[in-house]
Amino acid sequence: xxxxxxxxAPERLPETRGKTGPATARxxxxxxxxxxxxxxxxxxxxxxxxxxxxxxxxxxxxxxxxGFLALGGWWSVLIVPTLVLFLASLVAxxxxxxxxxxxxxxxxxxxxxxxxxxxxxTWQGSPFVAAGLVAAVGLxxxxxxxxxxxxxxxxxxxxxxxxxxxxxxxxxxxxAQPDPAKRELTPDQIARLRYLLDRTLQPVESFxxxxxxxxxxxxxxxxxxxxxxxxxxxxxxxxxxxxxxYMRTAQRNLIAKYLDRRVWDYWVLESxxxxxxxxxxxxxxxxxxxxxxxxxxxxxxxxLASGDTSYLEPGSLTFRLSDxxxxxxxxxxxxxxxxxxxxxxxxxxxxxxPNWIYPICNHYGMLSLTTHDALLGSDLVGxxxxxxxxxxxxxxxxxxxxxxxxxxxxxxxxxxxPVGEAGYAFFENAFLPARARQQWAIARREIExxxxxxxxxxxxxxPGEGLDAGNYxxxxxxMLSTLLVAAREFGDTRMADAALAALERVCMxxxxxxxxxxxxxxxxxxxxxxxxxLMETGDFGRTFTQGAPRTCLxxxxxxxxxxxxxxxxxxxxxxxxxxxxxxxxxxxGVQTIPVSGLEPGRCYTASGAMDAEFVASxxxxxxxxxxxxxxxxxxxxxx
Amino acid sequence: MACCAFAIYLVSxxxxxxxRMLRLGREPQWQADPAVEWRPGAPATxxxxxxxxxxxxxxxxxxxxxxxxAGTAAVAAPQQARSLESAxxxxxxxxxx
Numbered sequence: 001x002x003x004x005x006x007x008x009a010p011e012r013l014p015e016t017r018g019k020t021g022p023a024t025a026r027x028x029x030x031x032x033x034x035x036x037x038x039x040x041x042x043x044x045x046x047x048x049x050x051x052x053x054x055x056x057x058x059x060x061x062x063x064x065x066x067g068f069l070a071l072g073g074w075w076s077v078l079i080v081p082t083l084v085l086f087l088a089s090l091v092a093x094x095x096x097x098x099x100x101x102x103x104x105x106x107x108x109x110x111x112x113x114x115x116x117x118x119x120x121x122t123w124q125g126s127p128f129v130a131a132g133l134v135a136a137v138g139l140x141x142x143x144x145x146x147x148x149x150x151x152x153x154x155x156x157x158x159x160x161x162x163x164x165x166x167x168x169x170x171x172x173x174x175x176a177q178p179d180p181a182k183r184e185l186t187p188d189q190i191a192r193l194r195y196l197l198d199r200t201l202q203p204v205e206s207f208x209x210x211x212x213x214x215x216x217x218x219x220x221x222x223x224x225x226x227x228x229x230x231x232x233x234x235x236x237x238x239x240x241x242x243x244x245x246y247m248r249t250a251q252r253n254l255i256a257k258y259l260d261r262r263v264w265d266y267w268v269l270e271s272x273x274x275x276x277x278x279x280x281x282x283x284x285x286x287x288x289x290x291x292x293x294x295x296x297x298x299x300x301x302x303x304l305a306s307g308d309t310s311y312l313e314p315g316s317l318t319f320r321l322s323d324x325x326x327x328x329x330x331x332x333x334x335x336x337x338x339x340x341x342x343x344x345x346x347x348x349x350x351x352x353x354p355n356w357i358y359p360i361c362n363h364y365g366m367l368s369l370t371t372h373d374a375l376l377g378s379d380l381v382g383x384x385x386x387x388x389x390x391x392x393x394x395x396x397x398x399x400x401x402x403x404x405x406x407x408x409x410x411x412x413x414x415x416x417x418p419v420g421e422a423g424y425a426f427f428e429n430a431f432l433p434a435r436a437r438q439q440w441a442i443a444r445r446e447i448e449x450x451x452x453x454x455x456x457x458x459x460x461x462x463p464g465e466g467l468d469a470g471n472y473x474x475x476x477x478x479m480l481s482t483l484l485v486a487a488r489e490f491g492d493t494r495m496a497d498a499a500l501a502a503l504e505r506v507c508m509x510x511x512x513x514x515x516x517x518x519x520x521x522x523x524x525x526x527x528x529x530x531x532x533x534l535m536e537t538g539d540f541g542r543t544f545t546q547g548a549p550r551t552c553l554x555x556x557x558x559x560x561x562x563x564x565x566x567x568x569x570x571x572x573x574x575x576x577x578x579x580x581x582x583x584x585x586x587x588x589g590v591q592t593i594p595v596s597g598l599e600p601g602r603c604y605t606a607s608g609a610m611d612a613e614f615v616a617s618x619x620x621x622x623x624x625x626x627x628x629x630x631x632x633x634x635x636x637x638x639x
Numbered sequence: 640m641a642c643c644a645f646a647i648y649l650v651s652x653x654x655x656x657x658x659r660m661l662r663l664g665r666e667p668q669w670q671a672d673p674a675v676e677w678r679p680g681a682p683a684t685x686x687x688x689x690x691x692x693x694x695x696x697x698x699x700x701x702x703x704x705x706x707x708x709a710g711t712a713a714v715a716a717p718q719q720a721r722s723l724e725s726a727x728x729x730x731x732x733x734x735x736x
Binding site for chain 1: 669677681
């Protein structure tokens with residue numbers, strides 16, 4: 001793997017932590033220059049003794065709403081609602097990439113103050129009050145940043161002290177990778193998988209069982225679809241590589257759902273209010289790695305897991321807005337967007353919503369390149385990973401050594417919220433395994449104090465009421481399911497069991513009609529929990545770098561099984577034979593199992609089928625009758 | 640999910656005082672999520688947007704939608720304006736059918 005050529009020392013945190021990277025420094029200098037220019041321009045009407053309206057408008061350039069101070073009296077109070085509105089506009093900017101929102105509020109307030117001023121003289125003390133307010137805000141941020149930097153430095157010191165030992169523990173405790181030829185879903189895992197199958201096997205245009213709140217942030221349909229796709233791809237590649245049937249239908253349905261305009265037309269709005277682009281809303285062009293990176297990894301993962309490469313066909317992923325407007329894409333052009341954006345990414349990473357660069361979404365982006373390399377033999381990871389990693393370490397690492405959650409591309413300003421290392425770790429295991437181990441070594445040591453124990457065993461006692469990002473409600477489902485996935489990826493049985501036990505304790509598990517779900521968790525948290533419950537050591541990385549074993553893709557395959565009557569727990573081929581395990585979903589009985597990929601005209605034995613021997617058709621197909629009662633094995637071998 | 644978690648964390652910080660005020664000191668009560676409660680054959684339960692969510696949607700519309708519609712009306716062809724208006728309703732205002 002190209003990643004191995006990178007020099008990365010997992011026992012040390014980046015030396016660049018807490019420092020301002022070159023791209024960030026340049027953009028921040030530009031931001032401060034623009035603001036100082038605004039202050040200078042705003043001061044001109046006062047210096048030149050211009051009309052009161054110009055003086056009020058000028059003062060409004062210093063700080064949102066400061067122009068109202070110039071009006072004096074009760075008018076000055078208007079600065080308070082203006083600042084509140086400005087804060088709200090920042091939320092809109094952050095929430096939906098509405099770049100125009102804060103600009104509109106700031107300049108609009110200045111213009112309104114100017115128009116209200118009339119000919120009455122301005123309050124001469126207002127520039128001093130405005131300057132005082134600016135200084136107070138600046139000093140307050142400075143003090144806060146210093147405090148955070150000191151706390152971060154202390155965290156970094158502790159981390160560097162425990163990292164060598166924790167890394168050794170990660171290696172020592174790692175469970176062995178499972179034998180791919182022996183894997184079989186347990187009844188519990190099938191019940192969990194059915195949560196996804198119920199939702200993905202409904203008609204493509206139906207979104208029943210999906211959270212529908214907004215299409216901008218974490219509850220958006222697109223993220224639910226992608227995470228459901230990841231879980232299905234892991235199930236397909238590792239347990240059911242020789243089964244097409246409902247697994248293929250479910251995954252293709254998800255991809256088709258994603259192309260529904262209701263899922264992606266948020267980009268029309270974000271292009272307009274973020275890029276000021278009112279004509280071309282191609283979702284796989286500039287920015288939008290939250291679509292191209294996530295969806296690219298999803299489609300690539302599906303193709304690797306199933307062997308179905310139909311999404312390489314031109315136009316197979318067409319985003320249709322109306323009868324007359326559509327953007328034809330396929331897997332190559334989707335990844336082409338990620339590739340071309342990385343070519344010009346000043347920060348080494350690029351934006352989701354216009355202006356906002358999220359390192360986590362760039363992890364999905366690098367994962368999408370990984371799948372492209374695995375499918376098509378390209379070396380996109382090798383091409384972009386060095387700059388990507390350099391950007392991560394120089395532009396997005398805080399004083400504690402944690403990744404800065406997001407940074408404004410237009411202003412260079414960070415939002416200093418530390419995203420948990422566990423959230424990054426399992427992605428990096430697919431393309432940067434040394435750093436992945438470091439991230440997990442940090443996460444597991446810092447999570448350890450949350451381990452609680454009673455007669456039932458260990459579990460993670462999460463503090464507070466939590467927040468489930470998938471439905472914006474209190475709850476620990478999102479966090480616990482992410483920890484479960486990370487722990488499983490690194491074979492950390494203790495942490496994985498503790499995370500699963502916590503899910504069972506606090507997220508209200510329920511089983512109805514053989515389908516398991518966590519009632520106190522969002523749809524995406526449930527999907528992530530399914531992923532974690534299916535995984536064993538290295539499954540995530542292996543699924544997106546290798547996919548299904550070649551023998552399974554080349555050998556006999558079960559083409560169909562009636563869902564939910566027949567539940568397939570295992571489907572494996574050594575290239576000539578087929579081994580499968582079924583469970584009844586509705587009741588015992590005889591079921592027909594069509595098989596393809598056989599050698600035409602060859603005689604086979606079928607242990608577990610009602611016909612012990614059969615001859616494959618000239619097309620290499622056969623239909624077997626199997627009485628399914630409890631755990632039922634079917635073994636097909638050349639006679 | 641990690642980006643989602645902190646995205647929501649940020650917004651929750653901004654909205655925290657309002658949430659606490661609306662809750663009047665009571666502990667949050669668990670409500671079933673219609674998406675997770677859904678089972679095949681059962682009709683999907685339509686969600687009633689909360690007051691907070693309606694406020695946020697209104698805010699987004701006020702700040703972004705108006706500017707975009709005005710800009711689009713001036714710049715884009717009528718067909719594009721219709722698509723845009725439809726997109727706003729689909730993404731912000733309305734539930735998926």
